[in-house]
Amino acid sequence: MFRKVLVANRGEIAVRILGALRRLGIPSVAVYSEADRAALHVRQANEAYCIGPAPSAQSYLNIERILDTARRCGADAIHPGYGFLSENAAFAQACDEAGITFIGPPASAIRAMGLKTEARILAHHANVPTVPGTSESLTDFAAARQRAAALGYPVMLKAAAGGGGKGMRAVYNEPALEAALRDASSEAESSFRDASVYLEKLIERPRHIEVQIFGDRHGNLIHLGERECSLQRRHQKVIEECPSPFVERHPGLRQRMGAAAIAAARQAGYYNAGTVEFLVDEQANFYFLEMNTRLQVEHPVTEMVTGIDLVEWQLRVASGQPLPLTQDEIEWRGSAVECRLYAEDPERNFFPSPGRITRYDTPFGPGIRLDSGVQAGYTVPLDYDPMLAKLAAWGSTRDQAISRLRDAIARFTISGIRTNLAFFLDILADPDFRSGAIHTGFIADWLARRAKPTPTAQQEIVAALVASLASQAPAAPPAPTAGSPWRTTGRSAQLR
Amino acid sequence: MKRLIQSNGRSGLLEFTREGSQLRFRFTWDDGAHDTGLCEAVETAPGVWSLLWEGQSFEAIVEPEAVIVNGARIAATSLDPRNWSPADAHAAASGPARVAAPMPGKVVRVLVAEGDTVEEGQGIAVVEAMKMQNEMQAPRAGVVRALRAAAGDTVAAGEGLATIE
Numbered sequence: 001m002f003r004k005v006l007v008a009n010r011g012e013i014a015v016r017i018l019g020a021l022r023r024l025g026i027p028s029v030a031v032y033s034e035a036d037r038a039a040l041h042v043r044q045a046n047e048a049y050c051i052g053p054a055p056s057a058q059s060y061l062n063i064e065r066i067l068d069t070a071r072r073c074g075a076d077a078i079h080p081g082y083g084f085l086s087e088n089a090a091f092a093q094a095c096d097e098a099g100i101t102f103i104g105p106p107a108s109a110i111r112a113m114g115l116k117t118e119a120r121i122l123a124h125h126a127n128v129p130t131v132p133g134t135s136e137s138l139t140d141f142a143a144a145r146q147r148a149a150a151l152g153y154p155v156m157l158k159a160a161a162g163g164g165g166k167g168m169r170a171v172y173n174e175p176a177l178e179a180a181l182r183d184a185s186s187e188a189e190s191s192f193r194d195a196s197v198y199l200e201k202l203i204e205r206p207r208h209i210e211v212q213i214f215g216d217r218h219g220n221l222i223h224l225g226e227r228e229c230s231l232q233r234r235h236q237k238v239i240e241e242c243p244s245p246f247v248e249r250h251p252g253l254r255q256r257m258g259a260a261a262i263a264a265a266r267q268a269g270y271y272n273a274g275t276v277e278f279l280v281d282e283q284a285n286f287y288f289l290e291m292n293t294r295l296q297v298e299h300p301v302t303e304m305v306t307g308i309d310l311v312e313w314q315l316r317v318a319s320g321q322p323l324p325l326t327q328d329e330i331e332w333r334g335s336a337v338e339c340r341l342y343a344e345d346p347e348r349n350f351f352p353s354p355g356r357i358t359r360y361d362t363p364f365g366p367g368i369r370l371d372s373g374v375q376a377g378y379t380v381p382l383d384y385d386p387m388l389a390k391l392a393a394w395g396s397t398r399d400q401a402i403s404r405l406r407d408a409i410a411r412f413t414i415s416g417i418r419t420n421l422a423f424f425l426d427i428l429a430d431p432d433f434r435s436g437a438i439h440t441g442f443i444a445d446w447l448a449r450r451a452k453p454t455p456t457a458q459q460e461i462v463a464a465l466v467a468s469l470a471s472q473a474p475a476a477p478p479a480p481t482a483g484s485p486w487r488t489t490g491r492s493a494q495l496r
Numbered sequence: 497m498k499r500l501i502q503s504n505g506r507s508g509l510l511e512f513t514r515e516g517s518q519l520r521f522r523f524t525w526d527d528g529a530h531d532t533g534l535c536e537a538v539e540t541a542p543g544v545w546s547l548l549w550e551g552q553s554f555e556a557i558v559e560p561e562a563v564i565v566n567g568a569r570i571a572a573t574s575l576d577p578r579n580w581s582p583a584d585a586h587a588a589a590s591g592p593a594r595v596a597a598p599m600p601g602k603v604v605r606v607l608v609a610e611g612d613t614v615e616e617g618q619g620i621a622v623v624e625a626m627k628m629q630n631e632m633q634a635p636r637a638g639v640v641r642a643l644r645a646a647a648g649d650t651v652a653a654g655e656g657l658a659t660i661e
Contacts, residue, residue: 166627186604187629234628347569349633351598352626358543359557382599386626410567415543415557422567455504455568458552461531463563463570464503465521466545466556468510469537470563471574472497 001319002026002077002101006070007041009081010060012373012389013297014041017079020311029075031066033059035381040373047073054383060084063091067098077101077318079311083385086294089114103318105272105293112268113291117160117198123288126267128260131279131287133200144181145174147199154202157181159188165235166191170202203287205439207280208232209244210292211261212302212310215271216317222327223258224302224310227275230438231427233350238443239424240298241337242305245398245436250284257286264291273299273314297340297390300369304336304394335401338392339409339428343380345418354380358416363408367394367401380417388419398436402428426450503572510574593635593660597651601625610643614660621645621657634660 006029007017014030018041021028030045035054042048049069052059059065061084070078078095080086080103089110095102104110113119117137120130132151137160138144148155148171157180159167167188169180181197189195207230215221228244229237247253261276268291275296277289299310313324344350360376372389374380380388391408395401406428409421427433427446455463499510501523508525517538523531535549547554557564563572604622608614619631620640634640638660645657 183605190624191627348598349631351630352628354599354626382626384626386628413557415559415564422569425567455565455570457531458549459554459565459568459570460503460506460572461521461523461533462547462549462554462556462565463572464501464510464523464574465512465519465535465537465547466558466563466565467503467572468497468499468501468512468574469519469539469545470543470558471499471576 004029004075005077005079006031006075007079007081008066009084010036010039010041012371013081015044015373016371017081017311018044020309024312024315029073031069035383038378040375049073054381056084063094067094070100071098075100077103079103082294082297087114101318103314105270105274109268109270110293113293115160116158116162116290119290122267123264126263128264128288131200131203134198137196137198141178141181144199145177148177151199151201156200156202157184157197158200159184159192160196160198161192161194162188167197168235203279203281205282205441207246208277208440209247209280210275210277211257213261213265213274213276214313214323215265216323217271217320218322220323221262221265222323222330223261224306224308224330225332226254226257227298227301229298230440231443232440233443237298239337239339240301241335242301243332243335246280253284264288272317273310298338300371300390300392301336301338304369304392305332305334306330334394334396335398336392336394337401337405338390339405339424340387341389341391342420343386343388343417344420346420346423352386353418354382354386355417357414359413361413363411365404365408367404368408402434498577500575500577504570594656595620595632595634595658595660596654596656597623599625599653601651603645603647603649603651604629605647606645608640610640612640614638614640623651632657636660
């Protein structure tokens, strides 16, 4: 096992990895940007070093600085988490060259799966079905128009270097193609510094189901079952579950998807944790979408159902140990559902809502798990993704898991910033969601059809009474902090 | 004690008296309706109130311009009538509405032109912030004036993008 592990990430995932290291008794090292000095991951690590200013490009993406920190503090392995450098083949290779273990797949596998266009060719060689589309990037609008016409509308534009829903646009007819191509390219350029996009046929009302795979350095590869991630908003997953209610209803589908995922991973020479994403149509045909060569955000639901600590397995496998279990020993028990908590305002078109968290009363109860990177008093910085935490619930049935999750959400109080908590409360109560009749367009449809919740007359009166009581005895305002953009916004709002 | 009330879009006058935790109240709503009652109100933590009213338990959290009652966010304000001016009320209801960037970001695209007539909720500009592209929408129907946003502009928090008249 490792002497000391550096966690090259921030937020809830850094906190999650530090927890696994603590439980294994391995000393941990956090790195942080100047915006994150007070963050939870800095406080929970045994050692912590500043690696640069707030912008990610100068801190969490600064390969030289991170490697230099690892060398100087004597860390012999680096866990990249997800996002940032986790799928950067150059970083994995630089770690190898520096004699530091990269806790993840080999650089060659990251490279093979990194470009979605190349990953599609690889899947094809492994006899894994892919969505019909172009296997090379589009050069210009004329080429896009010709290829889209040949495929037939609707089509999907996707960033070749993509992930996380950035640089994706659905196009339903030719007049919309030019603007969509421009948007997708510019978003791809700003997110991945690579403007290239390609085309796929749009499968209508598909499900997004992914398979967790795990391999060791001795050639063993197994799958840990699927996760259903069909509930997405703007191509970003918001609710994930294990097992998929759709796979549960189709005998043999889990085994077939698992075998396909393993075949794709084997073709890439893969080891450590990885996830093969599939689109599944209403007839239970599945198509390879891409492979995420890292730990997924939504890994907790798999952990809750299999009882496996995936980060612990990542550490064991990276240190050269064989997989702790064989395929036949993997068991799935009950059901787990997770929601991603964002600092965003559902009442204002989900606009990000950073700022200072004044209250953070977390829920607990049977089967509840909270992976959180924040606490009361913390200011959510502007510089990073607005995800704060993941709240998950396990139950012996899917229905029990959902009821537990709703109850936990109702008991979760966050003040100071807006979050999407109330949105989950409504969507988890939806009869179609509860029956498992979901697809990737579910949330967009649901937002369009739902009635705006109306408070009762009693709640109106209570709100008026409490607003009056609070304005009678104003609490002392916190001391102003110079240069805080929230304060400036607040002031200018008052001035107008 | 008298307060001018706005709660969930409803406005009116609240008169109340407090004796310890006992709160006796009378609402005279602008639509002519009345609500009177007696409840018990305790501040259990700064900004968190527990109300017992006719046997029912309400948990209310105070936020700027809003109160969260049992998880439901309700826009609510309470003003001292002595500080109230008719001009403020008129401006709030019908004056020009500003479309501002709520945080630092970059204008990706402008969706309207000066002088366009827009519906409430119609997109005015797309601003990229916290790695996401977000559509800034018209707070009410009207005509686009003072359109200052241009694609590629960097905007500061609170900076005006346009005014809807």
